[in-house]
Amino acid sequence: MILTELAVGRDDFSRSTGWEPKPEGLCRGEVCVPAPGALDGDVVDVRAAADRLGMPLVHDAEHGVWALGPATLGGHALATAVAADPELTNYDGSTFRLSSLRGRKVVLVAWSSY
Amino acid sequence: MNPEHARPWSQAGAPTHPCVVDTTHVTGQMFGFTNIPMAVWIDEDGNLVRPAEGASIERSPLRDMDIPDGLPERLDAMYRAVKAIPDDAEAYRAAIIDWVRKGPASEFALTPDEVVERSQPRSADEAKAAACFELGEHLRRSVGHDAAVSWWREAHRLHPLNLTYKRQAWTLVTTAADATENDLMQGPNDVYESNLLDDVLGAGGFGAFIVRPQL
Numbered sequence: 001m002i003l004t005e006l007a008v009g010r011d012d013f014s015r016s017t018g019w020e021p022k023p024e025g026l027c028r029g030e031v032c033v034p035a036p037g038a039l040d041g042d043v044v045d046v047r048a049a050a051d052r053l054g055m056p057l058v059h060d061a062e063h064g065v066w067a068l069g070p071a072t073l074g075g076h077a078l079a080t081a082v083a084a085d086p087e088l089t090n091y092d093g094s095t096f097r098l099s100s101l102r103g104r105k106v107v108l109v110a111w112s113s114y
Numbered sequence: 115m116n117p118e119h120a121r122p123w124s125q126a127g128a129p130t131h132p133c134v135v136d137t138t139h140v141t142g143q144m145f146g147f148t149n150i151p152m153a154v155w156i157d158e159d160g161n162l163v164r165p166a167e168g169a170s171i172e173r174s175p176l177r178d179m180d181i182p183d184g185l186p187e188r189l190d191a192m193y194r195a196v197k198a199i200p201d202d203a204e205a206y207r208a209a210i211i212d213w214v215r216k217g218p219a220s221e222f223a224l225t226p227d228e229v230v231e232r233s234q235p236r237s238a239d240e241a242k243a244a245a246c247f248e249l250g251e252h253l254r255r256s257v258g259h260d261a262a263v264s265w266w267r268e269a270h271r272l273h274p275l276n277l278t279y280k281r282q283a284w285t286l287v288t289t290a291a292d293a294t295e296n297d298l299m300q301g302p303n304d305v306y307e308s309n310l311l312d313d314v315l316g317a318g319g320f321g322a323f324i325v326r327p328q329l
Contacts, residue, residue, distance in 0.1 A: 002252045018144055056242040058249055060265070063257060069245030070143040070236065077146030078233035081162045081226035083154070084144035088134040091125070096134045099160060105214060106156040109169050110136070110147040112281070113296055 001068040006046040006057075013044040018084040019053060019071065026053055029082030033073070138251055142278055143244045146234035149277040149323050155213060155223075163213070163223040165233035167327040171207040174199075188301065192311050199320045202327055209329050222329060232328060243273035250283075259286060263305055270308060277323040284309060 001016035010021040019026045021044050025034040038048040046068060050057045054072035059065075073079045088096045098106065125133070141147055145154050146166040153169035154162055174196075181193045213220040224232065250265030266283040273279060284300035288309075300310040314320050 002248065054238070054241070056238065056245045058242065058245045058265075060249055060253065063253060063261065065249065065252065067245040067249035067252065069241045069243075069248070072236050072238055072241045074230065075235060075237065076230055076233045077236045078162070078165060078230045081229040083156045083160050083162050085160075086136070086140040086144050088136055088141075090132070090134055096132060098156065101132070101156075102160055103158050105158060105217075107153050107169075107210060108141070108145070108156060109151055109153040110141055110145075110166075110278075111151045112278070 003046060003066040003068060004064060006066065007043050008046060010039065010042050010044055013046075013049065015087070017055075017068065017071075018086075019049070021049070029080030031073070031080045138248060139244075139278060139282070142276075143248070146236070147278060148234060148273075148275065148325065152325065155210075157218070157223070161226065162229045163218075164327075165224075165229050167325045168200075168202060169206060169327075170201070170203040171210070173201055173203045177201060188299070188311055191315065192299065195311070195314050195320055200324060200326055202329070205329050206327050209327070234325065239272040240276070243269040243271075243276060243279065246272065247279045247282075254286075267306065270306070274313075275317070275323055280306075280308060280313065281310065 001013075014020040019028050021027075021035075021039045022032065023039070025032045026038065026049055027033070033052050035049055035052040038045050038052060046066075047057065049055070050068060056069040056072075058067050058069070060067075070077070071079060083098060085097050085099045088098075090096050098108065136142075139147075148166075149168070151169045152166045153164075154166050155164040157163050176193075176196050177199065179193070179197070181190060181197070185193070209220075209222040213222050217223065246265045247269040250262035250269065253265065254262035263283075266279065269276070269279045270283070281300060284303065284306060285296045287303045287305045288300050289295075289297040302309045302312070314323070317323065
């Protein structure tokens with residue numbers, strides 16, 4: 001997640017990271033991590049959230065941007081078997097989400113022309 | 115990062131399934147892809163039943179090719195490395211078919227705990243590599259390629275077995291500006307200390323970068 005400041009809306013945080021800020025904590029699927037201080041109304045304190053989820057935060061001072069990396073809970077790429085729903089792009093430029101295929105079995109294959 | 119280079123390949127078979135572009139490698143962060151081809155399986159309810167693993171479904175003819183005599187040394191070495199890539203295609207394709215037919219009753223459909231446990235390890239360094247790669251990609255788009263390089267070098271250092279970070283960075287310096295296809299050899303260059311063949315040979319072969327499916 002690319003950031004120009006370390007306070008973001010809860011919807012933006014959820015959409016970009018797959019972790020949903022709730023009163024009980026930061027949640028993904030059946031996993032909820034208590035995160036006191038990470039949510040103030042609809043605003044997420046990114047540093048607090050990153051600390052609780054084990055997300056790295058790297059800063060390019062010259063260009064004034066941060067990147068928030070993925071969570072490291074449990075030491076695995078996945079914290080839950082609930083599939084993330086990233087925003088991808090069709091070749092016509094329209095947005096595609098995996099959730100549009102709900103009700104069907106999906107094999108999501110990553111490949112490249114290189 | 116240039117969808118137009120991939121378009122002819124993705125559209126050649128007139129696919130009836132969605133074929134989409136991930137220009138920021140978000141699927142790598144969210145699912146754990148570190149090379150290609152890799153795949154995850156998702157059931158009708160949106161739950162993963164297999165984590166990211168190597169996903170060849172057809173034996174590549176390159177593995178059975180006869181390597182001509184007299185090739186340039188690096189090309190010869192690359193062909194030999196490709197021929198030595200582990201082959202799970204037949205078994206993996208059969209597993210997919212079994213799951214399609216049997217659903218959760220398939221022996222290849224994992225429980226949620228198994229999916230999480232078998233997903234790619236992610237250390238703090240590897241998570242930071244993802245952040246560095248994403249930051250570099252953002253800067254490449256917003257500022258220019260040179261602004262990305264130091265961040266991509268750091269991503270490579272932090273996660274040396276993530277071949278997608280490396281190949282994406284290399285291809286942008288080894289592919290000619292007017293090329294219609296990406297350079298596949300991704301050889302020695304003036305920007306990165308690493309390149310495809312030397313990294314592969316140094317790691318003991320392409321197999322070091324492949325997550326073989328545990329079937």
